[in-house]
Amino acid sequence: MSSIQILRLASKLGLTPEQEQDFVAAMQAGDRARSALVITPQAPEGYVPPLPADKTPRDWGHPSILALPAGETEARPGSLPDYERGYYYPLDLSSVWETAPLAHLPFRPERCLDLCAAPGGKSILAQTRVAPRVHISNEVHPKRLGILRHNLLRCGFMGLYTQRLRPDQWAELAPGSFDLILADAPCSGQSLLAKGIPNPGCFNPSVTGGNAKRQRGILLAAVRCLAPGGHLLYTTCTYAPEENERNILYLLKRCPDLRTVPVPELEPFRSALAREACYRLMPFHGAGAGGFTCLLRREGEPSPLPPLPDELLAWPIQAMNR
Numbered sequence: 001m002s003s004i005q006i007l008r009l010a011s012k013l014g015l016t017p018e019q020e021q022d023f024v025a026a027m028q029a030g031d032r033a034r035s036a037l038v039i040t041p042q043a044p045e046g047y048v049p050p051l052p053a054d055k056t057p058r059d060w061g062h063p064s065i066l067a068l069p070a071g072e073t074e075a076r077p078g079s080l081p082d083y084e085r086g087y088y089y090p091l092d093l094s095s096v097w098e099t100a101p102l103a104h105l106p107f108r109p110e111r112c113l114d115l116c117a118a119p120g121g122k123s124i125l126a127q128t129r130v131a132p133r134v135h136i137s138n139e140v141h142p143k144r145l146g147i148l149r150h151n152l153l154r155c156g157f158m159g160l161y162t163q164r165l166r167p168d169q170w171a172e173l174a175p176g177s178f179d180l181i182l183a184d185a186p187c188s189g190q191s192l193l194a195k196g197i198p199n200p201g202c203f204n205p206s207v208t209g210g211n212a213k214r215q216r217g218i219l220l221a222a223v224r225c226l227a228p229g230g231h232l233l234y235t236t237c238t239y240a241p242e243e244n245e246r247n248i249l250y251l252l253k254r255c256p257d258l259r260t261v262p263v264p265e266l267e268p269f270r271s272a273l274a275r276e277a278c279y280r281l282m283p284f285h286g287a288g289a290g291g292f293t294c295l296l297r298r299e300g301e302p303s304p305l306p307p308l309p310d311e312l313l314a315w316p317i318q319a320m321n322r
């Protein structure tokens with residue numbers, strides 16, 4: 001990985017000179033991974049995981065989500081028996097931060113579509129934070145769909161549905177049918193470097209540009225599935241502006257009935273690259289390797305959602321699948 005590429009990226013992110021230096025140092029150190037545990041419905045009441053966890057949730061956290069102290073990523077929560085029992089689901093602390101805007105939904109969602117769901121972290125976070133009544137976790141990649149179903153089943157998220165459709169197919173089959181959509185889009189994954197995970201090519205303009213194009217397709221399809229008054233949460237784990245703020249600005253231009261939703265507890269993370277309510281977690285913030293989040297609302301009065309074709313609800317997570 002070339003320092004010149006990191007410096008060039010740092011100069012595009014709207015950072016102060018000190019922050020630029022911190023960013024470059026974090027990317028070179030590759031030591032910013034932070035983990036969190038989501039306590040699942042499978043856990044016994046009052047369950048405390050056998051790992052050191054921060055007792056006080058951040059103001060963007062949640063009581064059922066425990067951050068592990070820096071350095072505890074090596075504790076390998078995925079290798080303990082309670083993991084196999086499904087009592088907790090380990091994920092990046094950055095993912096927890098990315099879902100903080102869900103705390104600002106004005107009502108419990110009736111129907112949620114997680115368009116890019118595997119291996120399941122955002123679906124599990126959405127269930128934990130806002131418990132949508134009907135929830136479809138969708139994953140286009142067949143192998144990853146299997147991992148997603150396995151994770152949801154192990155952790156006791158019974159009654160969630162899974163599907164394997166492309167976003168454009170969703171837009172055809174279920175227009176205006178969801179009051180919450182999660183688009184945790186495939187991206188160039190530049191934040192992997194801050195975790196010490198090699199990611200060759202992640203600065204290459206053809207890679208970030210290709211991802212931005214795919215993300216715009218996913219976002220446009222997501223908006224078609226969104227009911228009036230519904231919310232769309234867009235998240236990535238990359239820093240490239242073309243995959244983040246620029247996609248939001250593109251979407252707002254194409255869809256005049258969309259508005260970004262301000263998230264007061266994320267104000268310290270507000271992006272300097274757009275006037276809209278876009279938020280960036282950077283590796284120097286001390287909450288993991290980084291990410292981007294933006295909550296959008298489609299204007300209009302919420303009304304009863306149209307019925308969903310039965311075949312879209314064909315694959316529930318059920319105990320007998322075990």
Ligand SMILES: C[S@@+](CC[C@H](N)C(=O)[O-])C[C@H]1O[C@@H](n2cnc3c(N)ncnc32)[C@H](O)[C@@H]1O
Nearest residue numbers: 116117118119120121122140141144184185186
């Ligand atoms: C960032 S990952 C999702 C992580 C997941 N939300 C979680 O929190 O565990 C992006 C997912 O999008 C899927 N994907 C790739 N191309 C896609 C496309 N064109 N449309 C929808 N999903 C796609 C990938 O297979 C991958 O599982």
